[in-house]
Amino acid sequence: MSVRYFIIDDDDKVTRIPKSRYYRLRDGHPNETLLEYKDSMLRFAEVIVELEDRIPVSIVRAVYGYLKIDSEGKVNQDFFENEIRAAVDTLPSAPFSDESKKVIDARYKFARKRYQNEFAWRPSFKLEEEIFNRSFD
Numbered sequence: 001m002s003v004r005y006f007i008i009d010d011d012d013k014v015t016r017i018p019k020s021r022y023y024r025l026r027d028g029h030p031n032e033t034l035l036e037y038k039d040s041m042l043r044f045a046e047v048i049v050e051l052e053d054r055i056p057v058s059i060v061r062a063v064y065g066y067l068k069i070d071s072e073g074k075v076n077q078d079f080f081e082n083e084i085r086a087a088v089d090t091l092p093s094a095p096f097s098d099e100s101k102k103v104i105d106a107r108y109k110f111a112r113k114r115y116q117n118e119f120a121w122r123p124s125f126k127l128e129e130e131i132f133n134r135s136f137d
Contacts, residue, residue, distance in 0.1 A: 001060065002051055004135045007034075007067070008043040008123075014130050016137070025067065025075050033073030042067045043121055047135045056136045062128070064121045083119045086111065 005022040007015050017025075022044075024032040034042065046063045049056040068079035089111035123131065 002049050002056065004045075004047045004049060006045040006047070006131055006134065007037075008045065008127070008131075009037070010040075012127050012130075014045075014127070014134055016134055026080060028075060028077050034067075034069055035073035037069045038073045039071050040069050042069050045123070045131050047131060049135050059132055059135060062131070064123060065119055066121065086114060086119055089114075 003019055005017050005019055007017060009015075021032065025034065044065055044067055046065070048060040048062075050058045050060050065083070066079075068076040070076050089107070
């Protein structure tokens, strides 16, 4: 398996970035910026591909999210941390033995909807096709 990262601009231009650079951007490394996208909400795609003999052969999973870029071209860490919290909230909690069976805990379902609305996006068929094709480069 291998992970591919792409950034997608407002014109749907797809640019692959190295995994190490993505992590430096995401983690707020002081020397890693995207000045050309400052003060914007930048879309990204994370695509996991299956490899055979180090050659990508299929798409395993694709995730589409946002990187909020600040005025210095850095990823806004507050937005990133809020996304992590929201993602954790989407996990169902373990039931306790003394909880009523008549009450359904649907908090995680609402949290999942909130996560999808605030932190995820869905590409058009054409854009997803381009992202997938670029994943095999």
